[in-house]
Amino acid sequence: MAVNINTVYLRVLAIANKEQRGYITPQEFNTLANQAQLDIFEQYFYDLNQFLRLPGNDTIHADPVDMLEEKIEKFSIFNAPATNANLDVLQVYRLGAVFARVSINGATQIIEAQHMSHSELRQYLSSPLTAPAKTRPMYTIDNNSIVMHGDGVDGTNINYIKKPVDVYWGYNIINGEALYNPATSINFELHASEETELVLKILSLSGVVIRDPQLYQIAATEDAKNIQQEKQ
Amino acid sequence: MALFKGTQQQYYDNSKTFTGNGSNKAFVLGFSPAPLLESDIDVFVNGTEVDNGDYVYASGTLTFDTAPASGALILVREINVDDQLGNYQYITLQDITNNFRVAYVGEGKIISKVKIPDINFHAQRAMQEFSYDTLKSEKSQEIELPPSLKMKLPHDYVNYVQFSWKDNAGVERIIYPVRKTSNPRAILQDGSYNYVFGDDNKLLTVEDSETWKAFKANSDNDNTVENVSGPDTDATLAEGRRYGLTPEHAQFNGLFFIDNSRGYAFFSSDLNGKVITIKYISDGLGTEDEMRVHKFAEEAIYKYIAHAILASKVNTPEYIVARFKRERRAAIRQAKLRLSNLKIEEINLVMKNKSKIIKH
Numbered sequence A: 001m002a003v004n005i006n007t008v009y010l011r012v013l014a015i016a017n018k019e020q021r022g023y024i025t026p027q028e029f030n031t032l033a034n035q036a037q038l039d040i041f042e043q044y045f046y047d048l049n050q051f052l053r054l055p056g057n058d059t060i061h062a063d064p065v066d067m068l069e070e071k072i073e074k075f076s077i078f079n080a081p082a083t084n085a086n087l088d089v090l091q092v093y094r095l096g097a098v099f100a101r102v103s104i105n106g107a108t109q110i111i112e113a114q115h116m117s118h119s120e121l122r123q124y125l126s127s128p129l130t131a132p133a134k135t136r137p138m139y140t141i142d143n144n145s146i147v148m149h150g151d152g153v154d155g156t157n158i159n160y161i162k163k164p165v166d167v168y169w170g171y172n173i174i175n176g177e178a179l180y181n182p183a184t185s186i187n188f189e190l191h192a193s194e195e196t197e198l199v200l201k202i203l204s205l206s207g208v209v210i211r212d213p214q215l216y217q218i219a220a221t222e223d224a225k226n227i228q229q230e231k232q
Numbered sequence B: 001m002a003l004f005k006g007t008q009q010q011y012y013d014n015s016k017t018f019t020g021n022g023s024n025k026a027f028v029l030g031f032s033p034a035p036l037l038e039s040d041i042d043v044f045v046n047g048t049e050v051d052n053g054d055y056v057y058a059s060g061t062l063t064f065d066t067a068p069a070s071g072a073l074i075l076v077r078e079i080n081v082d083d084q085l086g087n088y089q090y091i092t093l094q095d096i097t098n099n100f101r102v103a104y105v106g107e108g109k110i111i112s113k114v115k116i117p118d119i120n121f122h123a124q125r126a127m128q129e130f131s132y133d134t135l136k137s138e139k140s141q142e143i144e145l146p147p148s149l150k151m152k153l154p155h156d157y158v159n160y161v162q163f164s165w166k167d168n169a170g171v172e173r174i175i176y177p178v179r180k181t182s183n184p185r186a187i188l189q190d191g192s193y194n195y196v197f198g199d200d201n202k203l204l205t206v207e208d209s210e211t212w213k214a215f216k217a218n219s220d221n222d223n224t225v226e227n228v229s230g231p232d233t234d235a236t237l238a239e240g241r242r243y244g245l246t247p248e249h250a251q252f253n254g255l256f257f258i259d260n261s262r263g264y265a266f267f268s269s270d271l272n273g274k275v276i277t278i279k280y281i282s283d284g285l286g287t288e289d290e291m292r293v294h295k296f297a298e299e300a301i302y303k304y305i306a307h308a309i310l311a312s313k314v315n316t317p318e319y320i321v322a323r324f325k326r327e328r329r330a331a332i333r334q335a336k337l338r339l340s341n342l343k344i345e346e347i348n349l350v351m352k353n354k355s356k357i358i359k360h
Helices: A005-017 A026-051 A064-073 A118-125 A192-209 A213-231 B008-013 B093-104 B116-133 B210-217 B233-237 B295-312 B318-339 B344-359
Strands: A076-081 A092-104 A107-115 A138-142 A145-149 A153-162 A171-174 A177-180 B015-019 B026-028 B041-045 B055-058 B061-064 B073-078 B090-092 B139-144 B150-152 B159-166 B172-177 B255-259 B264-267 B275-281 B292-294
Touching: A005 A026, A005 A192, A026 A064, A026 A192, A064 A192, A076 A092, A092 A145, A107 A153, A107 B116, A118 A138, A145 A153, A192 A213, B008 B015, B090 B093, B090 B295, B093 B116, B093 B292, B093 B295, B116 B295, B116 B318, B159 B264, B210 B264, B292 B295, B295 B318
Parallel strands: A107 A138, B172 B255
Antiparallel strands: A076 A153, A092 A107, A092 A153, A138 A145, A171 A177, B015 B073, B026 B061, B041 B073, B055 B061, B090 B292, B139 B275, B150 B264, B159 B172, B159 B275, B255 B264
16 A cells, blocks of 8 residues: 555645744655655665564564565565666666576576676686576676676566655646645555655655754654664 | 476376367467477377377467367377486486575575575585485496497596496496506607607607507407306306406406596407496586486585585684584485495395305
């Protein structure tokens, strides 16, 4: 379930305007919303690394690693054929496993390829036991494109995390006021549990935009409190 | 998921059966691996072979021009196919590395992270080491020995297990190595015994040394097994049982020696024209098809790879390395015991045979 952008917008406005702090225009909101979304999204990967070092629990719905994986899996694309190997064209945010499609005895098999830096590849190429082959493929990233190594590789499949779509609070100007237009709006793709976090992040960024240090401080303190609670 | 792939009919008969319903034209064969070409299959409907102009085969799917009648029995048989017989006893190196990654590598496992080529490297090294002294030797070549009395060593030869020649009854008679001759590199000399050099200032040599020529020319063909009378085949095997003599010479099965630098095995002249078999050890990495391990040794391979990776990573606690070293040793020992294929009935017979000979 995604997070409705209008809900977030109304909450941000309600809190920001409560004490006549200032007005956030729709254009500013859209910019800040995308910034907040990417901020939260990027943090997932660092949090996952941190939580993987903790013991965790067996509940799934309350295990921090499982919760984070659930949030990330919304953006996870599995075993997608990559006809164009350029990572920008593929809208890859984080590249996962890369597979080579090879034909062995007439049957197509998918074999995971190992990522190599160019210097590593040179070393691995020099040994017959480690050199890439059809059944032992490797890949490098050249000019942001996947280059597969190993004779007889027919194609490439990839697992990756796609970039969250840019959000947009769509509106029409009626009588000088911006009214929400759901038809042109694009909601947040983040997990529904991120709604509060989004509001706080946008508020915090709004405090910077409207030069209200108090607003920034309140939102940042609330955000820090949440993070502390999550990571205890 | 069951490990046996395909159907039993495919395994035993290389065929698959379908039943027509009067409308279905396309049938997915499901052969594993799939035949590559249309010429790799024969198609029969109700026992009558269908002309290959009446169907099309591509990418594992057979499509008839006209749908077979309802209830028609369609039989598709693969031809020119390598038999899969006996393959179930093996596991491929590819499967081993995949299984290893699942069971040993990852967050919270004994190896948190390792590159796939590193696993492949150690798996191949394990394959080599196991080929030398754990797995059973399955490689052999049989040739008719030419008058040159030389046999080329096999292309994937690492060491020999046994040379033998076939007698008239099809019994393999072991040929023993001779230690007191060889084919040394013979330097070409002129009439004044000076060395002769070539245009590139290198010493010239001749292919056959005088030593080898003399050994080759020795034709004591009277003392062959065919000349021994008597019904006792076991006695004529003559495995060095003439007491009081050097065992390697107290037999008449013939002799051989190997010249590793030239890549030839040389035989004594009494083996001229005989059918010679070499059973030998390779390293198991010659072709992709032979990169497979008997399932009796599967666990030993996992332990070998795990130990090799752990031992070569920095910061691995020494007690972990030691633990896997012990586990590897135990698993290899278990694999050797299993692969030695000891059957109590066979041991029983061997022991009875031994006691009989001692009574003589």
